[in-house]
């Protein structure tokens with residue numbers, strides 16, 4: 570969309586737009602956690618604005634997701650359910666979104682900053698005379714009268730936070746990182762409106778089709794992990810990550826790392842937690858040999874429980890840990906592994 574085109578758009582129709590809409594992402598009918606996290610933050614912002622919270626579910630045999638969106642905070646759920654929408658493809662999904670946005674007129678639209686969410690939001694933004702703030706780590710709204718979305722994200726090589734505003738055009742759109750926001754407690758007594766969006770044949774007209782999905786056997790999904798065992802420079806080398814993996818296996822967890830461990834080449838970048846890595850929100854994270862620099866903690870501080878193992882009692886990680894073990898990880902970890910295996914009947 571050129572700047573010239575943007576300037577031609579009238580700014581007077583802003584008041585026609587109301588409410589916050591979250592595009593629900595799923596794989597094979599299982600929602601990505603980020604969808605419910607965005608509904609949680611969307612609920613808080615919608616209440617501040619006195620506006621409805623909407624969700625959009627696209628796919629095949631996904632009616633249960635519409636109900637789940639209500640349980641996690643949505644007032645109205647738009648659903649387009651058709652065999653042609655079984656697999657995510659950019660064009661069909663963006664056509665459905667554009668039609669729903671035209672009908673629902675949300676003032677704010679949120680997507681997960683996942684591979685799919687980024688692709689979809691970017692494609693939609695090229696069709697709308699508005700902007701898109703990508704990869705946000707904080708979202709808020711100014712209340713009446715401006716009702717402006719405050720979309721914040723790291724900028725300038727992550728050295729500062731920028732808050733980006735879209736003052737003149739609607740909807741205001743953003744993608745937000747998984748793990749940053751807290752989902753609401755599910756409330757099965759909540760009720761909401763489900764609006765069926767008719768499927769039009771042209772939605773499915775596209776040159777691409779999905780032939781197969783090949784799942785990587787060792788794919789790492791820190792964002793969705795409930796238990797993370799993370800290691801840092803204190804491990805002293807790559808081989809000690811084997812100990813972390815042993816504990817992760819005993820607890821059905823996933824191994825994560827600080828940037829120091831990644832930069833040293835001990836583990837792949839996809840395991841990195843923090844400002845320039847993944848933002849995680851597990852039920853439990855064990856941080857071993859990690860000092861607790863702010864660039865690391867910003868990516869994991871919202872875990873339900875943080876256990877830190879560090880030989881330095883002054884390590885900053887202890888300031889955010891729920892439980893701290895001051896000691897040598899080479900002695901502590903084997904004991905925890907042995908106990909975990911015993912309790913799970915693996916010893």
Ligand SMILES: Cc1cc2nc3c(=O)[nH]c(=O)nc-3n(C[C@H](O)[C@H](O)[C@H](O)COP(=O)(O)OP(=O)(O)OC[C@H]3O[C@@H](n4cnc5c(N)ncnc54)[C@H](O)[C@@H]3O)c2cc1C
Nearest residue numbers: 801802803827828829843844845846858859860865880898
């Ligand atoms: C722009 C920018 C972005 C960044 N992004 C990230 C990011 O995304 N993620 C990230 O992690 N960092 C990031 N960093 C780097 C960050 O500032 C820290 O340098 C890094 O987190 C340190 O990693 P660490 O805690 O593993 O290592 P250290 O800070 O060196 O800490 C090692 C810890 O191990 C402990 N230790 C040593 N031996 C033992 C032992 N035997 N038993 C128990 N404890 C032991 C030590 O007491 C120490 O506390 C970023 C920096 C910048 C400038």
